[in-house]
Every structure is written in C-alpha cells, then in structure tokens.
Amino acid sequence: MLRLRCCLLTQLLSSPSASPASHLRRLFSAAAPAVSPNPSFAVEEYLVATCGLTRPQALKASAKLSHLKSPSNPDAVLAILAGLGLSSADVAALVAKDPQFLCAKVERTLAPVVAGLTGLGLSRSDIAHLVSLSRDKFRCRSFVSNLQYFLHLFGSFENLLPALRRGSCFLSADLETVVKPNVAFLRSCGLGDCDIAKLCMAQLMLLGSNIECVRAMAARAQDIGVPCGSRMFRHALQAVAFLSNEKIAAKVEHLKKMFRWSDVEVRIALSTLPPLLMRSNHMLESKSEFLISKVGFEPAYIAHHPALLTYSLEGRIIPRYYVVKFLKENGLLDHNRSYYSAVIVMEKVFVDKYISPHKEVAPYLAEDYDAACRGEVPTRFKFT
Structure with a gap:
C-alpha cells in the first residue's frame, strides 16, 4: 500500500495537472481501504519497524501518539514523504523530532500544502527540504502563503534555504499583523529587500518580533551613530537587535577603556564598524594590547581604522x-x-x-x- 501511494504521488507531482490538490485527494482516497481501529496496534513497535526510530526514540515519541489506534493515517503520511523523496533516515529524523507529523491529515493538510508548493514552482527535492527543515510548520495550511511571501522577499528558494537551515521560526509569524508591518518599517529606514533578507538570515527572530521592538532596535542603531539610510544601517541593526540599552552602554564603556578612546572616537569606530558590539571583550583586549603596545598605533588611528579589529x-x-x-x-x-x-x-x-x-x-x-x-x-x- 505504501508503495502504491508513493507511485501515485510521484505520478501526480510530475504531471502538469491544473488542480493537483483535488487529484491528490482523489488518488489517496482510491488507494486507501477502509481501516477499522485496531486495538492491538502497537505505536512503539510501528515507530521502530516502519519509521526506523531507535528503541529509546520510539519510547519517547510514542507518548505523544498514544491516541493512535490504527496505522492508516501514519501510513498515508509516510507515503507522501516517500513520494517527495525523503530517505528512510530523513523520515526517522523527522518523526523523532516531530512525532505528531504522523497525525497530520493528508487530504486536508499535507496534500494541499504539497500541491500549493508545487504550484509555486518548487521541485520535489525542494519540498522535501522544506519538510525536514520546517517540520511542524509544514502541517499548517498557512505554510504555503507564508513561504510564497518569503520567496519573494529573498528572491529565490536558493536564497531562502540558508536561512531555513538556521531555523524556520520566522515562517510561522503572522504575515499581515507582524511580518509585513516590520518589512514596511525597515523599507522606510532605507533597507531594500536584499538587505532585509540578509538581516532576517542573521537575526531570524527579527521579522517575527513586535513592531515596537523593531522600532526600538532602529532607535538603538541610530544612537550608536548609524543613521537610517546609511550603508551600515543593516549591520548596526544586526549588532544591536537584541541588546538592551544597558548592555550597549556597558560595551561602549569597555571599548573606551580598552582602546583609550574618547566619546567621539568610540562613536567613530562604531559608526564605521557596528559589529564591534558583538565582539568578545577577551578578543578585543588582546588586539588592543598588540596594536597599541607592540605596533605603536595611536588610539585615534584604530578608531578611524576599526577594520583592523576584524582580523585574526x-x-x-x-x-x-x-x-x-x-x-x-x-x-x-x-x-x-x-x-x-x-x-x-x-x-x-x-x-x-x-x-x-x-x-x-x-x-x-x-x-x-x-x-x-x-x-x-x-x-x-x-x-x-
């Protein structure tokens, strides 16, 4: 049965159907016999024998699947995963991390999501990547519209993939009330979509944050001497994103002490190289000692050439x-x-x-x- 469903799904995804979702529902319905609840169904054994989990993984996962009385729905889920090209190892990893994926409704959720992603031009391998990286988010019908928005923002699936590999939390943020207002505000600060995408990649939680938090981040970036519209504004936002004013002030004081900088000099250094705020004190102290004591650089010279501090x-x-x-x-x-x-x-x-x-x-x-x-x-x- 799994092999039959896999073949049906493969055939569907490779055919230029005008309505892939309806075809997918029809094919799965045709391939699925009526299954009565099986009181002897052993979830833990199923996870080991069919999903490839280790015994400890299966024991832990089975606690979240105790309500399952039949392999019917898990079989259908595994069929759609196999049809997308996920390997046995990929499936085992997915189920171990998100056991409830086996409970997703194929006809109501997974099939429409797969059909929607196919309609966006994604290949089976692309969709398989998304399943492995997004897991529980893939089980939501809103996944397709959210992904479509981020595909446009990032420019392509290839550009989006590195961010997804770092974390997919931003995909679950509400588009209308959270993501779009944040993007609109960042655009008003002079950032283009490419800059916003890079910022999102570095700070995955930023676009999913409250708009007031993002406004406060922008204010902190300007406070360290980087105005909106400048080429360093994205880097400044990244540096101060989740630092409090108190932590920034403490870092500034430490920089002044380490490099013997005046208020003006530390502002020059930070406006030129905002990521200084993210560098460890230990690393900066060793560079300060060598550049000032050994090389003989004046503190003001280092402030005007802070790129020196980015090298090993x-x-x-x-x-x-x-x-x-x-x-x-x-x-x-x-x-x-x-x-x-x-x-x-x-x-x-x-x-x-x-x-x-x-x-x-x-x-x-x-x-x-x-x-x-x-x-x-x-x-x-x-x-x-």
Missing part, C-alpha cells in the same frame, strides 16, 4: 606585522609603508607584494611567515 590576531595581524618589520629592518621595504595596508589585503596579494619579490635576498621569508601563521616566532623575526 594569531593568523593575520601578528604574522604580517613580523614580515613588514623584518623587511623594514633589512632595508627591503620603505619605512613609511603603512602596516595597515599590509593587513587589509587578501592573502594572495600579501604574498605577491611582500613575500615573493624577496625570494633571492630573503629565501626563508615564506617559510618563516608560514611558521608565524602557525603561532611560532622564527629566530629571524626576533628583533632587539
């Missing part, structure tokens, strides 16, 4: 510092050449500009640089 201390800042210092100490590089310009370039460009030209006079430079990137300090990089 051990994997980039320190090794490149040693190379630049070595070249200057040996007369191979102009002493006025900026260390900052050496840090910000990509690895290949750095090697081409600072390593390769000196192969003959400094044959061990590439080897020493690689060692420094591994956390070692070669003897040739130790200066008095």
Whole structure:
C-alpha cells in the first residue's frame, strides 16, 4: 500500500495537472481501504519497524501518539514523504523530532500544502527540504502563503534555504499583523529587500518580533551613530537587535577603556564598524594590547581604522606585522609603508607584494611567515 501511494504521488507531482490538490485527494482516497481501529496496534513497535526510530526514540515519541489506534493515517503520511523523496533516515529524523507529523491529515493538510508548493514552482527535492527543515510548520495550511511571501522577499528558494537551515521560526509569524508591518518599517529606514533578507538570515527572530521592538532596535542603531539610510544601517541593526540599552552602554564603556578612546572616537569606530558590539571583550583586549603596545598605533588611528579589529590576531595581524618589520629592518621595504595596508589585503596579494619579490635576498621569508601563521616566532623575526 505504501508503495502504491508513493507511485501515485510521484505520478501526480510530475504531471502538469491544473488542480493537483483535488487529484491528490482523489488518488489517496482510491488507494486507501477502509481501516477499522485496531486495538492491538502497537505505536512503539510501528515507530521502530516502519519509521526506523531507535528503541529509546520510539519510547519517547510514542507518548505523544498514544491516541493512535490504527496505522492508516501514519501510513498515508509516510507515503507522501516517500513520494517527495525523503530517505528512510530523513523520515526517522523527522518523526523523532516531530512525532505528531504522523497525525497530520493528508487530504486536508499535507496534500494541499504539497500541491500549493508545487504550484509555486518548487521541485520535489525542494519540498522535501522544506519538510525536514520546517517540520511542524509544514502541517499548517498557512505554510504555503507564508513561504510564497518569503520567496519573494529573498528572491529565490536558493536564497531562502540558508536561512531555513538556521531555523524556520520566522515562517510561522503572522504575515499581515507582524511580518509585513516590520518589512514596511525597515523599507522606510532605507533597507531594500536584499538587505532585509540578509538581516532576517542573521537575526531570524527579527521579522517575527513586535513592531515596537523593531522600532526600538532602529532607535538603538541610530544612537550608536548609524543613521537610517546609511550603508551600515543593516549591520548596526544586526549588532544591536537584541541588546538592551544597558548592555550597549556597558560595551561602549569597555571599548573606551580598552582602546583609550574618547566619546567621539568610540562613536567613530562604531559608526564605521557596528559589529564591534558583538565582539568578545577577551578578543578585543588582546588586539588592543598588540596594536597599541607592540605596533605603536595611536588610539585615534584604530578608531578611524576599526577594520583592523576584524582580523585574526594569531593568523593575520601578528604574522604580517613580523614580515613588514623584518623587511623594514633589512632595508627591503620603505619605512613609511603603512602596516595597515599590509593587513587589509587578501592573502594572495600579501604574498605577491611582500613575500615573493624577496625570494633571492630573503629565501626563508615564506617559510618563516608560514611558521608565524602557525603561532611560532622564527629566530629571524626576533628583533632587539
């Protein structure tokens, strides 16, 4: 019976039917015999033998399915999952996480949802991805309209998929009263749909938040010196999204202390690089110590070039510092050449500009640089 239903569903999804939902209901009705309640039906055994759950998983899941008296509905659900191409492992994972998926009504819910998603142009593999990622949300009739809206916002299913892999909570937010007002407000702040989609991907709960919360987030972003309409506004929103004013104030004070910044300087740094608020204090302290004490940068210089703080201390800042210092100490590089310009370039460009030209006079430079990137300090990089 499962094989028959699977074949019927596969045939339906591959045919250009004008009314896939009605065909799906008719085919399942034709394939489903009348089944009387079976008092001897053992849910736990069914979960193990038919769904592929482990015994502990089945024991836990069966508590939510104690009302089931027959395999009829679970069989129909498994048939539609198999027809979508879900593997046995995918089905087992789905049922283990959402046992009540087996109770979903195929004709009233799953069939219309599958038909609706097919009508949006999604393939069977796309829909199978959605089942695995959205689970309980897939069991709601509103799933299709919600997904259609987010497909338009994100531009394509391929763009939406990474966000779904991080979490599908935003799909269950009410479109009319929550999501659309939030999107309209963000657009009024100068964000395009692409920016909003990226913001949603980084902060999954944002579009599902109360509109007043989103307005407060925008106010906090402006308070750190990033106005609406600026290219950094999305990054500022992401940084302050779920931070309280008190936590932001504490972070600002810590930044001032670490980098010896004035109020003006910390505002310059944050307006240029809002994600500084999200960096750990420990990481920032180690970079502050090295850049100020070792490299000799003035606090004001770092405030105007906060991109320095986004790079790895051990994997980039320190090794490149040693190379630049070595070249200057040996007369191979102009002493006025900026260390900052050496840090910000990509690895290949750095090697081409600072390593390769000196192969003959400094044959061990590439080897020493690689060692420094591994956390070692070669003897040739130790200066008095």
